[in-house]
Amino acid sequence: MKKTDLAKSDAKKIMNQMSARNASFGGAAAAPVDKREQRERDRALGLVPFAVKLNGxxxxxxxxxxxxxxxxxNQLVDELVRKGLEG
Structure with a gap:
């Protein structure tokens, strides 16, 4: 085996080890959320998308x-808007 082939092999091993570590890092929190399921959950909670433009x-x-x-x-804005409407 050539020296360059050995270096490539070592690099591949390291990359595989790094990707295996990153895949397990974060666990279930890194699982993607299905947008359709999220919309259904929001709808069940009575939530409606409401976009506004605010100063930076x-x-x-x-x-x-x-x-x-x-x-x-979302929770913070909900709380602040409710307080603002009360008083």
Whole structure:
């Protein structure tokens, strides 16, 4: 076996090992969500898609607040809109 063939073989082994590690990393959390199933779940919960355009600074504040509270952006916006409509 040539030196270059040996190097290629070693590189393939390393790549296979890395891909096997990455495939197991994250487990079920990395499983793709079927969009149709997600829409059905949202519909069952009474959720409706509602797109708006907001200022970039406001979005950054919302994202920071969501991360600070440890909640989903949808939950945060729902809470804030409900509070705004109440008062």
């Amino acid at each position: 600074e406001l979005v950054a504040q919302l994202q920071a607040l969501a991360m600070e509270r440890g909640v989903d952006m």
